[in-house]
Structure formats: C-alpha cells, structure tokens
Amino acid sequence: MTTSAKVRLNRAHCVDLLRQMVRIREFEEKCAELYTQEKIRGFLHLYTGEEAVAVGVMQALGPTDAVVATYREHGHALVRGISAREIMAEMFGKQEGCSHGRGGSMHLFDADARFYGGNAIVAGGIPVAVGLALADKMQGRANATACFFGEGAAAEGEFHECLNLAALWQLPVLFVCENNLYAMGTALERSESETDIHAKAASYRIPSEFVDGMNVVDVEAAAQRAVTTIRAGEGPRFLECRTYRFRAHSMFDAQLYREKAEVEKWRERDPIPRFRDWAMAAGEIREEDVAAIKDEVAKEIAEAVAFAEAGSWEPLEDLLKYVGAERRA
Amino acid sequence: MTTSAKVRLNRAHCVDLLRQMVRIREFEEKCAELYTQEKIRGFLHLYTGEEAVAVGVMQALGPTDAVVATYREHGHALVRGISAREIMAEMFGKQEGCSHGRGGSMHLFDADARFYGGNAIVAGGIPVAVGLALADKMQGRANATACFFGEGAAAEGEFHECLNLAALWQLPVLFVCENNLYAMGTALERSESETDIHAKAASYRIPSEFVDGMNVVDVEAAAQRAVTTIRAGEGPRFLECRTYRFRAHSMFDAQLYREKAEVEKWRERDPIPRFRDWAMAAGEIREEDVAAIKDEVAKEIAEAVAFAEAGSWEPLEDLLKYVGAERRA
Amino acid sequence: MTEMTYRDAMRSAMREALQRDPRVFLMGEDVGRYGGCYAVSKGLLDEFGPERIRDTPLSEGGFTGAGIGAALGGMRPIVEVMTCNFSLLSLDQIMNNAATIRHMSGGQFNVPIVIRMATGGGRQLAAQHSHSLEGWYAHIPGIRVLAPGTVQDARSMLASALADPDPVLIFENVMLYNGTADIDEAAVVDIDSAAIRREGQDVSLITYGGSLRKALDAAERLASEGISVEVLDLRVLRPLDDDAILASVTKTRRAVIVDEGWRSGSLSAEVTTRIVEGGFWNLDAPIARVCSAEVPIPYPKHLEDAALPSVDRVIAAVRSVVGK
C-alpha cells in the first residue's frame, strides 16, 4: 500500500478510517438482512466494496461543506455524521428517520450535515451540487461541495452541462466519480467510448486525478489535495475512484452480466482487510483496536435497529405534509 | 489561400463553389428584404458570412447521404439541392413550399434530398442524425449523415450524449460544428470553459479537425477526408469550422453584445470575394464566369420570389392535416 | 389459450415482432445483458444478439432521439425508457421531434417508433420513482398513447403499435408485470377503442392500466351490495374513445373515473370534461374521481397506499355517486 500519501497516519486516524469502513459494511449487511425480512422495502442499493471511497473523501470535508450523493448513499450519510439510528429509522419508513420517513433508502437528507440527498435520478444531483457551490461562492463562503456519482452518470447530458458550468464559473465543486465498472448491468466499455472517465474532465479544463478506490489512504490523500485547491478558489476538481460493487446493483438483480470469478477477484482487494492488515503491519492499528471496533459497531447497529423498530408511523392525516410550506398547505 | 487541399480544383468546380456561395448570399439578402416587407414572418436566421461551411461540406456528400441542420439552414437546403423556389415558397408559408408551408424558415425538409430539417431546438437534431446513421449502419448502407450545429449547441447535454453514442457504436456521422463565436449574444468564452470545441471530440475518441470556415476549399478538403473514412466504416468524424455571422442572430437582434469593428474585421475575410479573387488569380475563374453567376443567381431568385408570390394558401379545412397518417386522422 | 404473465406477454410480443420484421430492434438501458430492469426483455439478447437488443448508456434524450432518427431511416425501433420517471429526459425529443416531424415536414416524413416505459407507484420507490405520467403524454398531438391493462393487451398491442406509421407510447404499470391470465397469443387488437371489461347498469367506472384491477375488484364487491357497476378500460389514452365513454354513461347516467395520476390535471379531468361536453351536463349524479393525492409519493407503505387509488376509495366513490 502506498505511503506516498500526504496523510497524517497516526493510530487514532487509522483506527477511525477502519472504524468508518467497518461501520458501513456491517450496517449494510444488516440492511440486506432486514430487507429479506421486509422491514426495509423499495429499492435498496448497497455500497459493499466501495466503502473506501466515501470514507476517504469525507476526511477532506469540514462541517460547513456540502454533500450531494446518489441512491447508493448509506455509507456517505454514515460517514458524514448522520446517526445510524436515524438512517435505519428512515429505511424502515418511520418518522424518526433522517428524512422523517418520507424518503427511504434512496433519499437520506440532513440539514445539519448539509447532506442534500440521496438522489435517485442518475446524474440528477449534479446540477444541485453545482448550484450549492455557486451559492457558497456568491456568498463568499470558502466551502466545498462534494458531489458523488457513478461512472454510468457520465453518459448523461447533465453531467457534461454541469462540468462545463462548474469550470466556466470556477465553482468550488469536488466531483467524485465512483467508477465501479457497471451501471446496473451495463459494463463501462458498453456505456462509454472513452473509458477513462477522469479524462473527460480535461475537455472542460478541470484538473482531475485517478485513484485506486479500494485504497482508503490514496483516496483520502487525493481528496485532501483536491479540496485544498478548491478552497483556495482554484475552481472545481475531479476525482475518479476505481472501485467495485461486491453485491448486486439492488436487491432485484440476478447479476447475469458479470462472472462470479470477476467478483471474487475484486473481493481479494476488499478495502477493509486490505487497510486493516496494512495498518497493523505498519504498527498503526493493534488487535485490540480491531476487536473494539467490532464491538462498538455491533452495538451501534443493534441500537439503530432497536431505535428503528421502536419508531412510529407518521399519522395518515399528515399525508399532504411537506408538499409546501405550512402557511401554504 | 492554401492549395494543400486534396480537391480537384478545375474551372467547373471552382465556378460551382462560387456559384453556390453566391446563391446563398443573394437568396438571403432577398429574404431579409422580404422580411421587412412582412412576406416572410416568424424567426429568420441568416447564414451570411458562413456560406463556405455548407458549400464546402456538401461537396463531400452523395445523393444517398443524409443531412440534419438547424434553424439557420437556408444555405444547407439550397446547396443540398432543394430548389430556391420551394424554399422561398416555404418561407412565405405557401403550400408549394418544401414543407408544404407548415414549417417556415426554421423547418425546411425534403425527402428526396434526405434533408431532415430544419430543427429549431438547439442540439435537438443531433440525436436524430445519430439515429439516421444507426439505421444506415444496421441496414448495411454505406451512407454518411452530416449533422450541422453551432458552437452554442456544444453546451447542451444531448450534444455529449450523442457524441458518445456515435463513437460507442461507430456510426457514420459527420459532426459539423459551425463555430461562429456567438450563441445569440453569448460569446464562446462565456459559454464554454474549453473554447476548442473540436477538442471535446477527443474525450469520446472521435477524430476531429479544425478548419478555417471562411475558406471553402479548406472546408471541402477536410470534409472529403472525413467522409472518406466514415464511408470506410471507421466511425464518426468531427469537424469544427471557425466562421462568423455577419448579420444579427435573427431579425430581432440589436447586437449589443459585439463591436461593429469586430464585424468589420471579419467581413474582410468574407468567404465569397476571398475565394473568387483567389480562384481568379489562380486562373480557375474568369470575369465572365463571375458575371454569369451574377445573372443566373439573380434570375433564379427572381423566379423563386415570383413562384412564392404565386403560391397558394393551404385551405383552413386542412388545419388538422399532418398530425398523423390519414387513416388515423 | 395460453396462460402467461403480463411480463412474459410483453416479451412474447417483442420476440414475435423481432422474428417477423428485420427492421424491428429493441434499444434501452439494460435491455440486454441485464434482461431489462423488470426482466421484460430477459433472454432476447441471446436470441437476437446485441445489434437488435441494444444496451444503451444512460442517455435518455440521446437514445430516444436516436430511435426517432432510426425510424426516419427505415427501422422500426422499440425504445425502452426504463420508467416514465426518467422519460422527462426524453420529453424534448418526444414532443419536439417525434410528435412534430410529420407536421413540420408537411407530411413528407413520419416517425414509426414505439416507446415503452414502466409507470406507476405501489412498490415503495418514493418520490422520484413513482410517477404516473401517461395522462400527461396524452396531451401531445402527434403521438398515440396506449395503456395495456390486461395480459391480452400486453401481448397484442405491440404489433398494432409497430404497424402504426406514427409514434406510439406504451405505458406498462409496474404492478401488472406479475399478473397472469389465459390469453390468445394470435389475437389481433385495435389501438383505437376502449373496452368494457364488465357490464353494469348503475354506474360507469372508467379507468385504465394499473387501476383496472382495482376497479374490477371494487365492482365485484359492490355487486354483492346490489350495485351493478360497468367497468370501462380506456386502453387508448390518446386519442380517447369518446363513443365508448359516452355509450356507457348514456346507459348508466353515472360515472366514476379512476386514474393513478395526481388529481389536478390528470387524464380523469379530460374524461370528465368529454362526458360533460358529450351532452351530460345534466347528470343524475356528479361525476366522481379517484386519483392520486397531490403529494410526491411517500416511501412508507401506509402513506403510499393512502396516496394511490385503492379499492376502498373506489367503492366509497361509487357509493357516493349512486347514493347508497
């Protein structure tokens, strides 16, 4: 694992990186289980295998920065600081959820975390991110807006319109392409004539980087470099993180489009054991840290499920709530 | 003027190139006049100054190739072989027009010429061109589809979606960007972070060329090179033609956004006198040719106007025609 | 007669079209390797290959427009826009090109394209994935809009749509895919008329697509209360079959319209107005509508159920109209 990264790799930080990745992994394993129990319904898109991307990028963000994500956003929400219990309650559709139960798995929102969803329209969140950055710039705030999307979104026209707008207006946006090689069942080479996604950024004069999305340290280092320049007012940056989705696209996917062997090959690069073993070898993480994380996370998730279970259903009379401001209702 | 061009520059061809450019110029000067007389209504977008692009590119096309153009398409229609009389009648809204009078200036169509409009939605014709090329490829026809659009269209998402589709599927499309530096009042540098439009083609692995759109010979040479490779099944090609619109965007434009001096500077590069003088100096064109062209064109236009004037209005009872096939009406 | 699901019926219809006409091809996101997001095109890739079962990138506007161009170029494309929620990205191409090119060209060109999309709520997919936009599309001159509500129509409408020289949109309600019925695979159906799915005397229940099942269930339950309900399946949302609508209302003199679209501006308003314009401005009872509540569809089941038309709401509406 590279150590070139300009990242302060002390024990506390290594433990935190591992903890965050494990939290996402375990949280989602539980979600899959709860989905089969029909506690969670609708579409459920798991991030399993891609955890290093959200964890690495979020390290570079401060509390006043903004985040826009996709329908595959449980991990981003967790790392951004939305509590596991509120996320779980949201997936149960309970009003104690982070979106009051209205959104479910694909629409996690949180005002305090400046987490603007949770968008289920592919590329639909990208213009919103550009606008958030425009607002920050016009109001003289040195914030960055991190915008996550998959490589499949790069084929959508809005992706291009927005890269151009962000570059043209030199907006503080960090575009993060989570390139997991598939858009549902469509392999990258069948969706893009140019498969180097980050190369597209160049056609808008946006500096870009390509990193191993299975290596949390590399991702963090690249994100730190990008956000530093963004805060310095140097305009948008683009990060392509090569990663892989270990599980199905959603719970309805028979995965006819890829070989089991390919999945196995990628599982060998699982970002969690990879980082854990490296950090332990480097003496940054100890056995007891790993054990402690395991226990903490198990506790957190059990508590989250209990919270969601104990949550309440919004009354039917509220059906028309949240369509417009109260005084307009 | 470059002579590197691999273009058979015999007298007949030079005379034809000049004639075509003069036809467009004179035809549109007459249109402007008729617009002030309210014979032509709606939007009228003149091509004045850009004639070398349509004339040059069309030289590379054969009768079975297809053309998709924009609302600034009088020149393309004329060179493609739609008669001046039918075009003029269309602008008058007479049923003898090439679109039966239903379309007007922005919607010239002709089945025999495989001229698919005349599209008034910026970038709206690009997907259609890609589809026409797909149909040719799937049916094993070695045709090319020439797709004309302005540099402003390059900001639209569909432009990008279509470059990707054409490259991904290796479709026989010739993308021709008529870069006249302005999209209505928006200068290129205010609409694109990367002002080299042809460079965008590279991000889709589409070979591209940049040519002087005020030089009809250069345009023809580049188009010939591109269409040859397209017919050989090598996929799409992209041509950026740097040109300039001498007149207003449409008849409603006060041109507050550019300096008279800039227009004057470009007028010095007027493609018509430039080619004429060069060809005469090279001995390819003689005084009598120029005079002959002048007379022929004047006659053709006078005849076209008379035809349009003599044309008839479609009866009101036909209002609902052309919405669906007759048997469905 | 063969028993099959709505999903298999759609697939069988596409297979037949692909076998019969070399100009026909299917294009859309994940129609090939993935087998279609609702498994409608599963297996077709192996049978017809990647040229004719063409996976597209995520470019709704681009590939829908490419379908229009391919139709102009002599092909008979079936474009699948995964769901109508994403069709908003194709709408410019549909309204400004597919629906207008025949007209703008003075009849020189026509666009024989079929655009299929899934529609409707009920699967807890929340606010961005539960739209019912078929009524909206029915506003556009130049296109035909179909809503197969039965397995037979799912099997038979496609052939008629492909035979149409103009654009035809087919809306497949997501809740219907698993439904089964005994159908005649060889049947030929028109795409002009509405169909009476149940005869009745007291009230006309006018509906289509995903709400048809609910209407029939309501009619069944109401029969036990002695209320005789006629269920009219519109089938074709544009152009509407006024004759069938008025014939039924002439008989019953009462009407309830069930439409999963958001109430305001839904197709139910047009149907109501056609009845009024058809001379029924003097009915025995007001016309009632059962539509979706005017709220982005919420995720939780209890709220989604409350937002969408339900058998109970239909029954209540019918009771109010017949005054029982």
Add this chain to the structure above:
Amino acid sequence: MTEMTYRDAMRSAMREALQRDPRVFLMGEDVGRYGGCYAVSKGLLDEFGPERIRDTPLSEGGFTGAGIGAALGGMRPIVEVMTCNFSLLSLDQIMNNAATIRHMSGGQFNVPIVIRMATGGGRQLAAQHSHSLEGWYAHIPGIRVLAPGTVQDARSMLASALADPDPVLIFENVMLYNGTADIDEAAVVDIDSAAIRREGQDVSLITYGGSLRKALDAAERLASEGISVEVLDLRVLRPLDDDAILASVTKTRRAVIVDEGWRSGSLSAEVTTRIVEGGFWNLDAPIARVCSAEVPIPYPKHLEDAALPSVDRVIAAVRSVVGK
C-alpha cells in the same frame, strides 16, 4: 399610477427585487449581454453586473438544477428559461428535484426558486416554438404556477413569488410583452387567488394569461348584443382558486373556459371538472371550452390563427352556451 409595458413591468419587478435583496440574482440564456430574448432584462447587466445578471451556456437542465441548488444554498435565484418550449429540458430538474426535495427531506429543506419562461403562440414561430405548457406544469405537486395576464400582475407577482419558500413558475405569454397599462408600481398582490376582470351575469368566461385579452374583447362585443359576460382571470394555475371559480359560476350558472393549451388534457379540463365536482353537475347549459386545435402550431398566419383561441371563437362559444 405609472404607464408601462408588460415587458417593462417585469423588468421593473426584477430590478426592485435585485435592489432589495442581495440574495436575488437572475440566471439564464442571454439575460445579460443580449438583454433577454424578449428584451425583458435589457439594461440589468449594466446595473447589477455579470455575477447577478448571469448569462448561462445553452444548458437548460444544468442551469435550472443549479438554480435549485443555489436556492438550497441560501440564494433567491430567478432562473429564466427563455421559453417553455425549451423547458422540457429542465423538466426533470423541476419535477424530480425542485418539486420534491422538501418532501423527500421530510421538510428539512425548501427550494425558494422562481423560474420564469415565455409561453404561447401567435408569432408564427411554428411547431417547436409555440407551446403553451403552463397547464401541464400545473399538474405537479410541490410547485406554484403563475400566469400574469395583466401589466399589474407582471409588475407585482414576482415579489410575492420570491417571498414564497417553495418553487414558483411564472409563465409570460409572448403576445403580452408589448401591451401597456397604467399600474401602481407599489402594489402588493397575492399569488393565491383568481380575479374578476369584468363583472357579468349571464356567463362566466374563465381564462388566464394570453387569452385574457381575447376574453375581454369578446365580452365587450357580446355586451353590445345584450349578453352580460363575467371574465375571471385565474392568475394562479396551481393551486386553482376553486372558491372564485365556483362563486362566479354560482352567479351565472354558465361557463366557457378559454385556454391556449391543446384541448385534450389542457387546464381547461381541470377547471371544467372542478366546476362539476363543485356541485354543478346540473347546469343550465353545458360548459364549453375554447382551446388550441390539436395540431403542432403551423407556421402560416392563417393556419396559426385558426389553431389558437380567437375572439370570434370565444364569442361563438358564449353564444352557444347562452343559447342566443
């Protein structure tokens, strides 16, 4: 009172908003250097600079979505989509983000954006440039739709729209820009209610936007025939002011609706249905509609005139309803 054109009234409203609130900015194609394709924003660039009078590239989806994000970020954007014909490219952002984010976030976020666009036919711009889509937008829960039909509303509605915490769409009919009237620049108007523009007894002429002028002209001519017409200007297309509609029909017991949208599925159908649902299923006469013919708008003047609502067609419809 000041006399000004509808165009100047819109500009004056924007200037005031820009002066009063630093969070307000105008963004759209050619709003700056060009001065707006209908010259509405002419001069504002010099006064407020390129940051606040922001020319955008041709990227309707992108900059409309950027406006939504800017609103979420604390700004008060006025996004100009040049004409509703191009707004189809913005529709995904409007329906799936602007209209749903408050709901999807359980009320945590709201989107205080104002989206302006020109609408309507009448300038011989043909099939792709003559749409009237305001009625369509009125179908979407989560947004408010305004149709200023008078110079006063053009001047005063914007301030109320900017004060609204949720998305507001303003449709400006292209035929109104040159119209002038004496107005009160300081007036404050609501964006909730319809307005009676002419009192009458025999029939309610219900309309909005570009058709208001036609309705008033028709009413004037009909008065000379002894027919007393009440003209109701809807002003707000979503939510509809049912009370005002029903109050007027209660008085006249007859209604004619004038709507430039294509007839089928236009707003006129919803208005008709509201009247029927409002208890008027037993009227003294059928409700009549005067809408655009169901054809992409043709280029020639005589055909365009025949396709759009006209004073003569309105008069004929009123006569038929009052039976004179």
